[in-house]
Amino acid sequence: MRIGELAKISGLAPSRIRFYEASGLIKSVERKANGYRDYAPDTQWVLEIITGAQAAGFSLEEIRQLMPMNASGWQHEELLSGLKQKVQEIEVLQQRLAQNKAQLLLVIKGIEDKPEGMACADNAQLLLHRLRDEGVTATSGRRDAASSRKKTARQASEA
Structure with missing residues (x-):
């Protein structure tokens, strides 16, 4: 052909x-x-x-x-091993994406819930402190995504 x-x-x-x-x-x-x-x-x-x-x-x-x-x-074993390795890589990526999503949702909520009369720069600082406190910043973003989601949900219900 x-x-x-x-x-x-x-x-x-x-x-x-x-x-x-x-x-x-x-x-x-x-x-x-x-x-x-x-x-x-x-x-x-x-x-x-x-x-x-x-x-x-x-x-x-x-x-x-x-x-x-x-x-x-x-090569059956090599193929199976390679496929399993790729699944593990995808799971790690999914965890990182869940963490990124949680962080973005916190930022969105913080922007939407900006107190009346507060300057954007002040709200940005407040959000950064909140993100650090929540443990979803880039340096500590390796936390368990499930606990981050639970904390976010808890805070959303308290607000």
């Missing part, structure tokens, strides 16, 4: 396919006498795996390490 056809059915630009080939993610193919590349039919399947893995957060290097050069070369 020629690169134009592969690009059409995969939805990828020919330059992206050539990049994956140059990166060693798909098998290199020799050019025919007419200069065209002729890709194997399973290349479409490999491209789907690559793009799916990228969408799931895998880097090209991680994909290269986990993916075999042929369909019979899968």
Whole structure:
């Protein structure tokens, strides 16, 4: 199959396919006498795996390490380990995002609830002190997201 056809059915630009080939993610193919590349039919399947893995957060290097050069070369334990590692990375990211969300919600609430007549600069200082007291600043943002949410909810109900 020629690169134009592969690009059409995969939805990828020919330059992206050539990049994956140059990166060693798909098998290199020799050019025919007419200069065209002729890709194997399973290349479409490999491209789907690559793009799916990228969408799931895998880097090209991680994909290269986990993916075999042929369909019979899968290393079960390595693949399983790599997938589990990515799940752990996603969980850490989710915790950080929850902390960021909690911090942003506190800031929003502080801005919306600014006391009448208070200058914005004074309210900003008040918010910074409140964030430090709550433990959701960047330096102490590693706290448990659940306890931050509970504290925020408690304060919101008291206000």
